[in-house]
Amino acid sequence: MNTTASPKTPLPVPSGDRLEGRSRRARTEPMSVLPLGDGLYEVESASEQTYLVDLEGGRCTCPDHVFRGVRCKHIRRIAIEITDGRTPPPGEITVPCHDCKTTVFVDETDPGPFYCETHTIWPGDTVVDRETGDRLTVVDVSVLRADAVRIGAADCTVAEYGTNESYNPDVPVVGAVYPHATVARHGVVPESLKVYVFPRTRLEKQPARLGSS
Ligand SMILES: [Zn+2]
Ligand SMILES: [Zn+2]
Structure with missing residues (x-):
């Protein structure tokens, strides 16, 4: 340590x-x-x-x-x-x-990774995906490790998933949604609110936007 x-x-x-x-x-x-x-x-x-x-x-x-x-x-x-x-x-x-x-x-x-108060993420926080630059909203911060959580659609663990290979497999996973939900005439399209799971270290907390509350 x-x-x-x-x-x-x-x-x-x-x-x-x-x-x-x-x-x-x-x-x-x-x-x-x-x-x-x-x-x-x-x-x-x-x-x-x-x-x-x-x-x-x-x-x-x-x-x-x-x-x-x-x-x-x-x-x-x-x-x-x-x-x-x-x-x-x-x-x-x-x-x-x-x-x-x-x-x-x-x-x-x-076990870590460790974050200061500023960089600790909570559900509702905005984070940026270091790989794509996309902004997401956090919905869940898990204690489960990236090498222990499977992505059903890809038949592999979060750690093994292609774009996650450069991140440590022993970090916890974070669930997040993209903000661009599709809203049809009858309301939000549920599939567009899919929760995506990332290794914690792939996401970086963004400071709250000025003027928002
Ligand atoms: Zn002494
Ligand atoms: Zn920090």
Whole structure:
């Protein structure tokens, strides 16, 4: 699993706080925190050393913890970053959005692909098909994978379908309709409202049109 470290930078010391020793250094020294999953974190210190921290066990591989048994600045730093929303809590990891690379915190057992809030799609959203440029309206966001959903008319899975071959077969599928429904004198022609199924990564969310509500 790809996971991303927090930016290596000092953190501001809250005004009025008279932090001493390890509590102060946990903030003022530039450190980055990489969530590894399973409650483990890797902290890179100002001196480029990396230490492994088991947060729930309260353990760190640094000499300060190993030899003195204290709650070292690395353990404190992770706790601060979690409180500040810079680093995810145990059980979550940091990953880039598939479409814009903004980092998001996700459950470490989620299979992905991952999207930020802007690029997450919901029924009713407008998306663009990356292959054709067509605009569609989403009607269903499934948890089923493209290699597990069959297209009856084509006798193959969504993943195997010709124009989908360049997309990962293990992504979920999304059902969408084309907006150009055929309306006859007696109403909408049902076949023209067919739901088409796409691998999630083939579709890209479009921002809501200005002026529409
Ligand atoms: Zn430490
Ligand atoms: Zn995004």
